[in-house]
Amino acid sequence: MLLTEHRRKLVDLRVKLTNELRSCLKSYYPLACEVAGDKLNEKLALDFLARWPTFEKLKRSRLTTVRSFYTRGNSRYSKAIEKRLNAIERAEPVTGDPVIVESFSMQMLALVAQLQKLRETIREYDRQIVRTYASHADVAIISSFPATGKVFGPRLIAALGTDRNRFNSAQELENYSGIAPVTERSGKMHWVHRRWKCSNFIRQSFHEWAGETRKHSLWARAFYIQAREKGMGHHQAVRALGYKWNRILYRCWKERVPYDELHYISVLKRRGSGLIKIIAEHPDAIRLNGPVESQFLR
Numbered sequence: 001m002l003l004t005e006h007r008r009k010l011v012d013l014r015v016k017l018t019n020e021l022r023s024c025l026k027s028y029y030p031l032a033c034e035v036a037g038d039k040l041n042e043k044l045a046l047d048f049l050a051r052w053p054t055f056e057k058l059k060r061s062r063l064t065t066v067r068s069f070y071t072r073g074n075s076r077y078s079k080a081i082e083k084r085l086n087a088i089e090r091a092e093p094v095t096g097d098p099v100i101v102e103s104f105s106m107q108m109l110a111l112v113a114q115l116q117k118l119r120e121t122i123r124e125y126d127r128q129i130v131r132t133y134a135s136h137a138d139v140a141i142i143s144s145f146p147a148t149g150k151v152f153g154p155r156l157i158a159a160l161g162t163d164r165n166r167f168n169s170a171q172e173l174e175n176y177s178g179i180a181p182v183t184e185r186s187g188k189m190h191w192v193h194r195r196w197k198c199s200n201f202i203r204q205s206f207h208e209w210a211g212e213t214r215k216h217s218l219w220a221r222a223f224y225i226q227a228r229e230k231g232m233g234h235h236q237a238v239r240a241l242g243y244k245w246n247r248i249l250y251r252c253w254k255e256r257v258p259y260d261e262l263h264y265i266s267v268l269k270r271r272g273s274g275l276i277k278i279i280a281e282h283p284d285a286i287r288l289n290g291p292v293e294s295q296f297l298r
Helices: 002-028 031-035 041-051 056-060 064-070 078-090 100-134 141-145 149-162 170-177 200-213 216-231 234-255 261-270 273-283 291-297
Strands: 182-186 187-194
Touching: 002 031, 002 100, 002 149, 002 200, 031 041, 031 056, 031 078, 041 064, 041 100, 041 182, 064 078, 100 149, 141 149, 141 234, 149 170, 149 200, 149 234, 170 200, 200 234, 216 234, 216 261, 216 273, 261 273
Parallel strands: none
Antiparallel strands: 182 187
């Protein structure tokens, strides 16, 4: 779990540094936010800023040189390149104060250097996580669930571990993951709120995964629609969906069997679940355009 948790911390740090970089650029060189690249933490943008750290240096370069830079950096959409070049050609400096430019450009280059190093480190974490995940004994079980992939698969498998006696019930897993709500009572009053005493990283992993399954699972999408129609907010509906997924995940993990979407939907049909009606009544919202849907709708 340490690999996935540490990687997430590095990603959060990258977001923080990217926001600082954007704020710095807006103070003396806002044009760069528009023309450096689609995302300031991507290689193209970081290389652009390292090469042209000030408005003056950029304006002294020929447009053909800048165009070649974009092309070599795999930015091959001609319309996007021309739009950036036109913006550079028309732009005027925000400030001509050399003290401001020198101070902020030094700060900007320091941030760029940190982000470049972070990119390399995160890529190395990704490689190590993929190697570890691929060799795990339960990879076939976890990867059978929708929307796991190379992001959520390792995070879920790390949260579960390999000791089948670690959790004695689905409720224990739900409490550990932070998905299970907490009910408090005082006299005749009671209120329900999300669980606070849990790992933020684990709770975030299960919550984000549950939200992503709406794009890959028919019943999960229907469940979310049902929850929203009952008046739940987005995050409350996702947590409720995560609660359902946790129970299924626990059962498959405990019994060492892969998840089967078609089998689960057939079970819902036999039980007369209201989710089947929602799938039929919301064909456009439910549509996934995948093999599961095509077999289910036959």
